[in-house]
Amino acid sequence: MAGTGGGVSPSVMPALPSQAAATPAGRPGCTELVHGRDWSGTELGPRDHWDPAVSATVELVLSSPMPMAYSHGDGFLLIYNDAYADLLGSLHPAALGQPAAEVLGDLWQSRGLGGVVEEVYRGGRPVLEAEAPLTVIRGQPGRPEQAFFTRGHSVVRDLRGKVSGVLTVAAETTQVTRRLQNLGELTSKLAGALTIDDVARVVLGYAMASFDLDHCTFAVDDGGAYRYVRRIRGEMLDEADERLPPVWKRVPNDPRAPIVTAAQSGQATFVPDGEPLVAVASDRHERRIRALAALPLRTPLLTGALTIGYREAHTWLPAERALLNAAAQLVAQAAERARRFEAQHGTAQLLQRSMLPEHLPELETFRIAARYDVGVDGNAAGGDFYDAFRLLDGRLAMVLGDVSGHDVRAAAVMGQVRAALRAMALTDPSPPSVLAGLDRLVGSLGAESRNEEIFVTVVYGVLDPADGTITMSSAGHPPPVLRRAGQGGGRPTAELAKVPPGAPLGLGGRWQTGQVRLEPGDSILMFSDGVVERRGRALNDGLDALVAATAAASSGDPRNLCSLATSAVEGSTDDDVAVLAVEHAVAMSRSATMHVPAEPTGPSRVRQWMSTRLREWSVPEPIVGAAILCTSELTTNALLHAGTPAQVHIDLNAERLLVSVADTGTRGNLIRAHADTMSSRGRGLGLIEELSDSWGTDPTVRGTTVWFEMLIPRTTTD
Incomplete structure (x- = not known):
C-alpha cells in the first residue's frame, strides 16, 4: 500500500x-x-x-x-x-x-x-x-x-x-502532491477494512498523519443518535492499543455540534478561525480548537461525519477542501460496506454458534474446551461443528465434524447431522453404530436434494471416565492429536492417534474402532481440516506442525491447546476452524465464578474477590499479585468495550491457575463518564503477554471470552 x-x-x-x-x-x-x-x-x-x-x-x-x-x-x-x-x-x-x-x-x-x-x-x-x-x-x-x-x-x-x-x-x-500518496494508502487500507472499527482506525490514522492535525473525530449513526471515536495530537498508542476495539462514545443530537450538523445536513463546513467546539466541548482539548472542517459521510444506509481541527487558525484552500471531500466519500463508502459486512457477519455468526453447544459438560477429573473460528471472509455460516455430551451410562461422547461448503445449506446439514448424532448416541453410543446411522442420514439428504455432492467427515469417540479409555471411529476425518504428559519430569510428546480410517458419510462405508487411553496429565485434540490445510502446502506439513506445537505447549490444558491449534500452522486459511480438546487432570481442580455488573466499580470488586479466594487456596503470593492485576485489566476491557456484565471464572489445580473473563455483547451503554478512569487502554493485553504462560480469546455463542494461564511452580503443593 x-x-x-x-x-x-x-x-x-x-x-x-x-x-x-x-x-x-x-x-x-x-x-x-x-x-x-x-x-x-x-x-x-x-x-x-x-x-x-x-x-x-x-x-x-x-x-x-x-x-x-x-x-x-x-x-x-x-x-x-x-x-x-x-x-x-x-x-x-x-x-x-x-x-x-x-x-x-x-x-x-x-x-x-x-x-x-x-x-x-x-x-x-x-x-x-x-x-x-x-x-x-x-x-x-x-x-x-x-x-x-x-x-x-x-x-x-x-x-x-x-x-x-x-x-x-x-x-x-x-x-496536494504529498497528500495524494496518502490518499492512495487510505484507499488501499479501506479496501481491507471489514468492520466499522477497522474503518475508524484507518481514517483516524490517515487524517492525523496526512494533515498534521491536533484533533480528529469519526462518527456514525447509532440507534437515532451518533457514536464517535476521537484521536488527538500527542495521544500515545502502542501495539496493544491497536489490537483493542476503539473506545466509542455517544454524542447527543445537539445542533451546536459541528459533527452532528454535518451528519444531519449533508453539508461540509470549514471554519478558518474561531471557537467551533466551545459550545459542546467535553474537555480542554476541544475548547482549544480554532480551525475545524466538518465533512458529512452519507450513503443510503449510513449517516455520519468526519471532523478535523487545528489549535491555530488555518486557511482551507480549495485543493485541500477537494481532497478532504474526496477522502470523505471514500470513507463513507467503506463505512457502508463495513456496516453491511457486520450485519451479514453477525447473522452468520449467530446462525453458526446457535447450532453449537453453549456449554460443555463438567467432569470431576476431565476438563473439556472447544473453539470455533470463522474463515477469512467471516461472512457466511459454515459446516464445521463440535459437540460433547454425557451419555446415559455416565460416559462422555465427543465429536468433531465438517460439512463441505460455506453457506446456509452447509450449516443446515451440519445442524441435522449434529442433532441426529446426539439422538443416535443416546440410544446406542457405539461409534460404528452411530456412524452407520449418520451415513444413512447423509445419503437420504443427498437423495432428497438431488445433490450427490454432500460431503461430511466426522471423528467420533466415547470416553470412559473410569479408566480414561476413548473408543473412536473416523469417517474420512483427520485423526486427533494425542498429547502425552512427560513422565518422571520428562518432556511431553505428541502424535496422531491411531484411528482406523473410514469412508466419509453418505458413501455406504463400514467403520472400525481404535482405542487410546488418557493417563493423568494426557490430552487429546480433535480438529477440523481448516487447522492444518494451507493452499500450496502438503497436508502432512500441517499435521506435523500441529503435532509439534501440541508437544511444545506449556501445558495440556484444553483451552490452551484449542488456542494453540488455531495458530499452529503458518499462513491463513479460507476455511472455518473447529477444535475440541479433553484433558485427563492429574487431580481435581477448585473453581469459583463471579458475575460483575457493568459499572465502574466492577474491577475493584473483582480484585477484592480474587485476593480473598486465591489466598484461601494458598496460591503462591507472586502468582496472586500477577493474576489479580491481569484479571482487573481484562475485566475493565470487557466492561468498557462490551458494555455488558462480565463473568470471571478461576480454576486452580496443582499445575496451573486458569482465569477467564467473558462478556455477553459487542457494544453497550456503559457509564462513559468514568470510562477514562477505568482503563489504561491496551495495557491489559501487554500485561497478560508479559505475566502469563499462555493466553487467548475465544468467541462464544453470546460474546467473547479472554483467558490466561499461569503455571504453579512444581515445588509448590496445595
Missing part, C-alpha cells in the same frame, strides 16, 4: 490519444460496464469468486470522484472509473477489462506509464510520481494542452497477504 517513501523522479509521459469532445448521450459509465461484464474468461475470474479485498478495491475505484485505475495480476488487467476514462480518451471503452500492454501498446512500455506500475507490482513498494507532464485534448473544439498530474501507485494485497495488483490514483494538481 502507498506510503511516504519509495518515490521516483518525475517522468515525462507521452501524450495520450485525443479525448472525445463530449461523452455521447446515453453511453454507459464505467460502473455499469464493470458490473454488466462477464469476467469469467479473464484473469480475475467470475465476480462472485473475487477476493474480498480486490472486490472492495474495484468498488472504491468506481465510486471515487478522482481518476483511479486498478491493474490486476501479472497481465495488469485494467479497471478504472469515469474520471480515469476521460484521461484515456479514445482508448476507452476498449481498454476496460483488457491487459494494459495490449491496449496501450508503446505507451505502456514507457517508464512514465507501465514501467512504474510494473515496478510497484514486482517490488511491492509504493511509488509517488510528482508533477508528471501529460498532453491532453480539451475544449470545444479540442485543443492540445499540457497538464500536470500527480499519481500515486500502491500495491493491493488480497486477504492472504499476496500482491494482487496495483492501485493508481491521479490528480491534476501540484498542491
Whole structure:
C-alpha cells in the first residue's frame, strides 16, 4: 500500500490519444460496464469468486470522484472509473477489462506509464510520481494542452497477504502532491477494512498523519443518535492499543455540534478561525480548537461525519477542501460496506454458534474446551461443528465434524447431522453404530436434494471416565492429536492417534474402532481440516506442525491447546476452524465464578474477590499479585468495550491457575463518564503477554471470552 517513501523522479509521459469532445448521450459509465461484464474468461475470474479485498478495491475505484485505475495480476488487467476514462480518451471503452500492454501498446512500455506500475507490482513498494507532464485534448473544439498530474501507485494485497495488483490514483494538481500518496494508502487500507472499527482506525490514522492535525473525530449513526471515536495530537498508542476495539462514545443530537450538523445536513463546513467546539466541548482539548472542517459521510444506509481541527487558525484552500471531500466519500463508502459486512457477519455468526453447544459438560477429573473460528471472509455460516455430551451410562461422547461448503445449506446439514448424532448416541453410543446411522442420514439428504455432492467427515469417540479409555471411529476425518504428559519430569510428546480410517458419510462405508487411553496429565485434540490445510502446502506439513506445537505447549490444558491449534500452522486459511480438546487432570481442580455488573466499580470488586479466594487456596503470593492485576485489566476491557456484565471464572489445580473473563455483547451503554478512569487502554493485553504462560480469546455463542494461564511452580503443593 502507498506510503511516504519509495518515490521516483518525475517522468515525462507521452501524450495520450485525443479525448472525445463530449461523452455521447446515453453511453454507459464505467460502473455499469464493470458490473454488466462477464469476467469469467479473464484473469480475475467470475465476480462472485473475487477476493474480498480486490472486490472492495474495484468498488472504491468506481465510486471515487478522482481518476483511479486498478491493474490486476501479472497481465495488469485494467479497471478504472469515469474520471480515469476521460484521461484515456479514445482508448476507452476498449481498454476496460483488457491487459494494459495490449491496449496501450508503446505507451505502456514507457517508464512514465507501465514501467512504474510494473515496478510497484514486482517490488511491492509504493511509488509517488510528482508533477508528471501529460498532453491532453480539451475544449470545444479540442485543443492540445499540457497538464500536470500527480499519481500515486500502491500495491493491493488480497486477504492472504499476496500482491494482487496495483492501485493508481491521479490528480491534476501540484498542491496536494504529498497528500495524494496518502490518499492512495487510505484507499488501499479501506479496501481491507471489514468492520466499522477497522474503518475508524484507518481514517483516524490517515487524517492525523496526512494533515498534521491536533484533533480528529469519526462518527456514525447509532440507534437515532451518533457514536464517535476521537484521536488527538500527542495521544500515545502502542501495539496493544491497536489490537483493542476503539473506545466509542455517544454524542447527543445537539445542533451546536459541528459533527452532528454535518451528519444531519449533508453539508461540509470549514471554519478558518474561531471557537467551533466551545459550545459542546467535553474537555480542554476541544475548547482549544480554532480551525475545524466538518465533512458529512452519507450513503443510503449510513449517516455520519468526519471532523478535523487545528489549535491555530488555518486557511482551507480549495485543493485541500477537494481532497478532504474526496477522502470523505471514500470513507463513507467503506463505512457502508463495513456496516453491511457486520450485519451479514453477525447473522452468520449467530446462525453458526446457535447450532453449537453453549456449554460443555463438567467432569470431576476431565476438563473439556472447544473453539470455533470463522474463515477469512467471516461472512457466511459454515459446516464445521463440535459437540460433547454425557451419555446415559455416565460416559462422555465427543465429536468433531465438517460439512463441505460455506453457506446456509452447509450449516443446515451440519445442524441435522449434529442433532441426529446426539439422538443416535443416546440410544446406542457405539461409534460404528452411530456412524452407520449418520451415513444413512447423509445419503437420504443427498437423495432428497438431488445433490450427490454432500460431503461430511466426522471423528467420533466415547470416553470412559473410569479408566480414561476413548473408543473412536473416523469417517474420512483427520485423526486427533494425542498429547502425552512427560513422565518422571520428562518432556511431553505428541502424535496422531491411531484411528482406523473410514469412508466419509453418505458413501455406504463400514467403520472400525481404535482405542487410546488418557493417563493423568494426557490430552487429546480433535480438529477440523481448516487447522492444518494451507493452499500450496502438503497436508502432512500441517499435521506435523500441529503435532509439534501440541508437544511444545506449556501445558495440556484444553483451552490452551484449542488456542494453540488455531495458530499452529503458518499462513491463513479460507476455511472455518473447529477444535475440541479433553484433558485427563492429574487431580481435581477448585473453581469459583463471579458475575460483575457493568459499572465502574466492577474491577475493584473483582480484585477484592480474587485476593480473598486465591489466598484461601494458598496460591503462591507472586502468582496472586500477577493474576489479580491481569484479571482487573481484562475485566475493565470487557466492561468498557462490551458494555455488558462480565463473568470471571478461576480454576486452580496443582499445575496451573486458569482465569477467564467473558462478556455477553459487542457494544453497550456503559457509564462513559468514568470510562477514562477505568482503563489504561491496551495495557491489559501487554500485561497478560508479559505475566502469563499462555493466553487467548475465544468467541462464544453470546460474546467473547479472554483467558490466561499461569503455571504453579512444581515445588509448590496445595
